[in-house]
Amino acid sequence: GAGVSQTPSNKVTEKGKYVELRCDPISGHTALYWYRQSLGQGPEFLIYFQGTGAADDSGLPNDRFFAVRPEGSVSTLKIQRTERGDSAVYLCASSLIRWETQYFGPGTRLLVL
Amino acid sequence: GENVEQHPSTLSVQEGDSAVIKCTYSDSASNYFPWYKQELGKRPQLIIDIRSNVGEKKDQRIAVTLNKTAKHFSLHITETQPEDSAVYFCAATNRDDKIIFGKGTRLHILP
Numbered sequence: 001g002a003g004v005s006q007t008p009s010n011k012v013t014e015k016g017k018y019v020e021l022r023c024d025p026i027s028g029h030t031a032l033y034w035y036r037q038s039l040g041q042g043p044e045f046l047i048y049f050q051g052t053g054a055a056d057d058s059g060l061p062n063d064r065f066f067a068v069r070p071e072g073s074v075s076t077l078k079i080q081r082t083e084r085g086d087s088a089v090y091l092c093a094s095s096l097i098r099w100e101t102q103y104f105g106p107g108t109r110l111l112v113l
Numbered sequence: 114g115e116n117v118e119q120h121p122s123t124l125s126v127q128e129g130d131s132a133v134i135k136c137t138y139s140d141s142a143s144n145y146f147p148w149y150k151q152e153l154g155k156r157p158q159l160i161i162d163i164r165s166n167v168g169e170k171k172d173q174r175i176a177v178t179l180n181k182t183a184k185h186f187s188l189h190i191t192e193t194q195p196e197d198s199a200v201y202f203c204a205a206t207n208r209d210d211k212i213i214f215g216k217g218t219r220l221h222i223l224p
Contacts, residue, residue, distance in 0.1 A: 004156075042119075042202045042214030043157065056211065091156065099145065099210045104156040 004105035025094030115207030119215030
């Protein structure tokens, strides 16, 4: 595709529910990153994949958050037992190689009621 | 870990004037400094970046300067236009090559 895509664009869920957010990186990009952006803040690093493996997951806030990239392309961010504080825009980015220019997707706006 | 401070948080300039946004970083090992522009409800888009082996880089109306000794870098936009209105984020890699973003500057171009 022409750019990074993310689905859904918006997700409303209830506290305690499970959600999955999907990221489709630019074709051929080996590195994929997830960020969380709260209102009025810069993107906050969550996790980075190099190929299929999570090379750095130090930004995940707790064990309710998990991400996978089974085939080294599409990635899914999974949030269990959602809390109101999880409400934010979740951004995905990809780059050709590690930490080179990152191209962002449009984000998924998550609202936990 | 790396800490990136960005100032000002809000900036208003008259159309046609210049705008300057400044950032400082804490990790002396940082070596990559991208700047992103984010319009309301849109994704962050890279507008310019600079590496630590370069002191200045320019792309048309946009320039970035880097002072490694002082650990600060700045974005300069000249001849500002209405479409420059957006939130601008600076960022820096930390010791682990993780990109850390500043809190952003909301730039308003006044007619």
